[in-house]
Amino acid sequence: MTQTTMREAFFHPSAADPATDLRIDDASLVVLSSGETTLVVAPEVGGSIAAYYGVVGEGASQRVLHWLRPATRAALADRDPLRMASFxxxxxxxxxxxxxxxxxxxxxxxxxxxxxxxxxxxxxxxxxxxxxxxxxxxxxxxxxxxxxxxxxxxxxxxxxxxxxxxxxxxxxxxxxxxxxxxxxxxxxxxxxxxxxxxxxxxxxxxxxxxxxxxxxxxxxxxxxxxxxxxxxxxxxxxxxxxxxxxxxxxxxxxxxxxxxxxxxxxxxxxxxxxxxxxxxxxxxxxxxxxxxxxxxxxxxxxxxxxxxxxxxxxxxxxxxxxxxxxxxxxxx
Structure with missing residues (x-):
C-alpha cells in the first residue's frame, strides 16, 4: 500500500467503503465515549486501542479528527496489532x-x-x-x-x-x-x-x-x-x-x-x-x-x-x- 492510500484508508465512522469501516458495533470491540470523543478498544487483538477520535462541527460541516492512526476493518479481521492505533x-x-x-x-x-x-x-x-x-x-x-x-x-x-x-x-x-x-x-x-x-x-x-x-x-x-x-x-x-x-x-x-x-x-x-x-x-x-x-x-x-x-x-x-x-x- 502506498503512503497516500494508507492514509486514505483510515477508519471513519461514516466511511462509504465498508472495507475500511471499523464497525464500532462489532461485539469484539469495547467502545468508550466522553462527550464528542470516542475510543475503540480491541481486547482480542493484543489488548490494543483501535481508534481514538473526536467529532467536530455540525451537519454537513461535521468532521472526524483522529488523534491516533486508526485501524481498518481489514486490520481487525487479521488481528494485527501492528496495524492498530496503539498496543x-x-x-x-x-x-x-x-x-x-x-x-x-x-x-x-x-x-x-x-x-x-x-x-x-x-x-x-x-x-x-x-x-x-x-x-x-x-x-x-x-x-x-x-x-x-x-x-x-x-x-x-x-x-x-x-x-x-x-x-x-x-x-x-x-x-x-x-x-x-x-x-x-x-x-x-x-x-x-x-x-x-x-x-x-x-x-x-x-x-x-x-x-x-x-x-x-x-x-x-x-x-x-x-x-x-x-x-x-x-x-x-x-x-x-x-x-x-x-x-x-x-x-x-x-x-x-x-x-x-x-x-x-x-x-x-x-x-x-x-x-x-x-x-x-x-x-x-x-x-x-x-x-x-x-x-x-x-x-x-x-x-x-x-x-x-x-x-x-x-x-x-x-x-x-x-x-x-x-x-x-x-x-x-
Missing amino acids: PLFPYCNRIRDARFAFDGREIDLSGDGNRYAHALHGHAWRRPWRVGARTSACVELQFEHVPDPQRRGDWPFRYRASQRIELIGDALRVTLAAQNLSESAMPFGMGHHPYYPRTSNTLVTADVEAMWHAGADVLPTHLGSHPAVDALEAGMNADAFDLDNNFGNWKRSATIAWPNEQRSLTMTADAPFDHLVVFAPANDAQLCVEPVTNTTDCFNADEDTRDRSGYRVLQPGEAISAELNWKPQRD
Whole structure:
C-alpha cells in the first residue's frame, strides 16, 4: 500500500467503503465515549486501542479528527496489532538481540515463540488476547496473565500479571499500565505502549531529550550520543526530517505531536519509570510512532557500563509496578 492510500484508508465512522469501516458495533470491540470523543478498544487483538477520535462541527460541516492512526476493518479481521492505533508492550519493550539473553545464571531463549522477527520484539502480550474486566461508558480495565509453558518453545519463563486501565477523561486519554511478578524468582521486566499517529508532510514532533541511541543495520543500539534529531526535537522536528527508528534518553516525559495545517496537536505525558522515548519515523513511509517505554532496545543484554542508562529493571517475587500515560488533544 502506498503512503497516500494508507492514509486514505483510515477508519471513519461514516466511511462509504465498508472495507475500511471499523464497525464500532462489532461485539469484539469495547467502545468508550466522553462527550464528542470516542475510543475503540480491541481486547482480542493484543489488548490494543483501535481508534481514538473526536467529532467536530455540525451537519454537513461535521468532521472526524483522529488523534491516533486508526485501524481498518481489514486490520481487525487479521488481528494485527501492528496495524492498530496503539498496543501494550509486556514484559519488555523493543528488541532483544537474537531473542536471547543471560539472567540469573541461565540463558533465556525466546526464539521460536511465534514472533516472525529475527530478534524478539515487544514481548508477547501484544500478540495474545486480553480479558475484559470492569467497565463503564468511559473506562475499561483489561487483564492479561502469563503462565509459562515449558513445552512451548521460546515461551517467557516467568509468571506475571499485567493490566491496563484505559479511560477517557473529557477528550483526554489515560492509560494506566501495571504488572506484578507472580514467579518465585526475580524477573527482568519492561513495559510501554506503542502509539501510531497520523503522519502528514508537515507533522511536527516536539520533545526535550538529552541524547540518542545510535543503531546499526539490525536496529540494535551501538552507543548513546549526540545527533541532529536531538536539537530538532526540542525545536519541533518535522516527521520527515530524518530516517528514525531510535531510542532517546533522558526525555522530560512530555512530547507533542502537532499538525499545524490542521491547527491541532496532541500532547503525551508519562509517569516515571517511562524514562525512555522511541521515535519511529522511517523515511518514505506513512508510519509515525512516538513511544513511551521503560527500557531501551536490547537492555537485557546491556553491559555493566550501560545498564543503568538502559532502563534495565528486575521485579522481585510479588513485586508490582504501575504508571500512567496521558494524551491530551488541543485544537487552536
